[in-house]
Structure formats: structure tokens, C-alpha cells
Amino acid sequence: xxxxxxxxxxxxxxxxxxxxxxxxxxxxxxxxxxxxxxxxxxxxxxxxxxxxxxxxxxxxxxxxxxxxxxxxxxxxxxxxxxxxxxxxxxxxxxxxxxxxxxxxxxxxxxxxxxxxxxxxxxxxxxxxxxxxxxxxxxxxxxxxxxxxxxxxxxxxxxxxxxxxxxxxxxxxxxxxxxxxxxxxxxxxxxxxxxxxxxxxxxxxxxxxxxxxxxxxxxxxxxxxxxxxxxxxx
Numbered sequence: 663x664x665x666x667x668x669x670x671x672x673x674x675x676x677x678x679x680x681x682x683x684x685x686x687x688x689x690x691x692x693x694x695x696x697x698x699x700x701x702x703x704x705x706x707x708x709x710x711x712x713x714x715x716x717x718x719x720x721x722x723x724x725x726x727x728x729x730x731x732x733x734x735x736x737x738x739x740x741x742x743x744x745x746x747x748x749x750x751x752x753x754x755x756x757x758x759x760x761x762x763x764x765x766x767x768x769x770x771x772x773x774x775x776x777x778x779x780x781x782x783x784x785x786x787x788x789x790x791x792x793x794x795x796x797x798x799x800x801x802x803x804x805x806x807x808x809x810x811x812x813x814x815x816x817x818x819x820x821x822x823x824x825x826x827x828x829x830x831x832x833x834x835x836x837x838x839x840x841x842x843x844x845x846x847x848x849x850x851x852x853x854x855x856x857x858x859x860x861x862x863x864x865x866x867x868x869x870x871x872x873x874x875x876x877x878x879x880x881x882x883x884x885x886x887x888x889x890x891x892x893x894x895x
Contacts, residue, residue, distance in 0.1 A: 670751040674718040675705035675795065676735065677802040678728065678759040681819045685781045685835045687799060688764075689791070690725050690773035696748045697792035701779065703799070705754070706771070718757045724771040728764065735759050738802045746794050754793075758802040760818040782838070806836055812886050814856055817877045823860055825872040826850060837889050849887055855880035 678688040689701045704725040708717040715735065723729045735757040742753050767776035783789040784799050791799070809815045810833060817824070819832045830846050850857055855878040863871035 668751055670753055672708040672714070673705055673752055673754045674708060674714055674721055675703040675741075675754050675756050675793075675798055676718055676722045676759060677703055677738070677756065677798055678722065678726075678730075678761050678764075679781070679802075679806065679836075680761045680764045680778060681832050681835045682778065683835075685803075685838075686778040687781050687784070688726055688728065688761075688767055689777055689779045690769060691775035691777075692792055693772045693774040699774070700792040701777075701789060702792040703756075703795045704773070704776075708755075714755045715757075718755070721771075722759070725769070725773045726776050727768040727770055728761070730759055730761070736805075738798070738805055741794055741798065743794065754798075756798045756802065758805065760806070760815065762819050762821065803836075807889060810836055811883070811888050813882055814877055814880055823862065823874040823876055825864060825867050825874060826857075827867045827872060829857075829875075833887070839890055841890070849885075853880065853887070854884045856883060 676688075680686050680688075688704060690704045692698050692700055692702050704722050706717070706721040706725070708714055712720065718735050719730065722735075736759070738756045738758050740753060740755055744751060746752065746754070764778065767778055769776040779789060781799065781803060784791060784796055790796075816829060816832045816836070820828055826847050829850060830841055830843070833846070834841055857875040858878045860874045860876055862874040864874055865871050
């Protein structure tokens with residue numbers, strides 16, 4: 663029996679998140695078929711002379727103008743359903759990025775527009791995405807929520823010096839759930855090598871001056887910061 667290799671193409675798609683009062687993801691409006699005019703995650707084909715990671719950085723910059731220092735992109739999952747792209751057999755390597763204080767979204771390449779869209783609009787069906795990008799958002803969001811439980815990655819959304827309140831708002835935005843203030847403060851300040859006080863204070867949270875912290879040497883949380891049981895994966 664003759665064996666003929668399938669003709670397949672490799673692409674990258676990037677779920678870039680930021681916290682701006684709520685959790686938002688970077689989207690582009692497709693300027694070409696298929697799904698022309700629909701919102702989608704930024705991405706595109708992998709060139710023959712680049713790695714998947716290099717392609718993810720390039721496509722993110724070309725389509726949105728957002729350039730991230732490597733290795734700020736993290737691989738999430740591969741999407742290989744034969745029917746996922748009407749153009750043919752196209753595999754996608756999905757990556758995610760956590761972006762503090764991002765610049766305004768600017769469309770480039772073959773994108774007609776770009777925006778930071780509330781993730782809740784996607785999860786609750788108010789905003790439809792092209793291809794299987796809704797599944798990518800769900801999967802990368804769950805990865806981010808899980809990372810918050812076991813690592814110090816929440817500080818990636820904070821300025822270099824931040825308050826415990828600012829850190830708590832990151833957790834609340836990503837987990838989509840209000841947290842008990844005293845319990846949260848006790849856990850994060852008690853976690854080994856998580857937060858280091860700078861000695862400075864700020865009133866940007868409103869009210870009385872609040873202590874400023876920086877990230878300590880820990881990269882994994884001891885003990886972990888488990889999300890409330892009411893927050894389903």
C-alpha cells in the first residue's frame with residue numbers, strides 16, 4: 663500500500679492577557695478570509711526558517727505592535743482537529759503571555775483592527791471568535807488560573823513596586839471572584855519569600871498609605887494559594 667504524507671501547515675496563535683480593572687485578552691479583527699471581519703487571537707503561519715516560539719513573537723509584533731522580551735510567551739497546547747481550519751490541514755501551537763500596563767492595541771499586518779477585549783465577553787458568549795480560538799482562551803485562562811495557585815506569576819501584572827491590594831485585584835480579575843481581604847493579606851505576606859517590603863508607602867489605592875512590596879526570590883508558592891472552591895476550571 664502506497665503511503666502519501668499529509669500536507670499540513672503549522673501556525674501559532676497567542677492569547678495575551680492584561681488586567682485593566684478586569685481581565686482582558688488581545689484580539690485582532692481578521693482582514694482576510696476565512697472569517698474575514700471576525701475577531702481572533704493574533705497569529706499566523708510558521709516560516710520555514712524559524713521556530714514556533716520565534717514565529718509567535720514575530721506574529722504578535724506584526725499584527726498588534728506588541729513586542730515582548732523573550733521568553734515571555736509560554737506554550738499552552740496544540741490544536742490539531744482536521745476540521746479546525748477551512749483552508750485545509752492546519753495545526754496551531756497556542757501560546758500565552760501576561761502583559762502589565764500594555765500600550766493601546768494597534769493593528770498591523772493583515773489585521774484590520776486590534777483591541778483589548780474583556781475575557782468575560784468571550785466566556786459568556788457576547789463576543790464570538792474565529793476558528794477554535796474560544797477554546798484557546800478557555801484553555802489558556804485555566805492555565806493562568808492554575809499558575810496563580812502555585813507560582814508567583816500574578817506579580818507579572820503588577821508594577822515593579824505594588825501594594826497587597828493591587829496584587830489581590832489581579833487574583834480577583836483572573837479568578838473572577840472577590841476574595842476575603844484579611845485572609846488574602848495573611849496568605850501572601852506569609853508565603854515564603856513571596857513578597858519583600860520596600861519600606862515605601864503609597865496612597866494610590868485610596869485611603870490610608872499602603873505598604874509597597876516587590877517580588878522576592880520565590881517562584882513557587884509555599885504554601886500554595888488555592889482558588890475558592892466556587893471557581894470552576
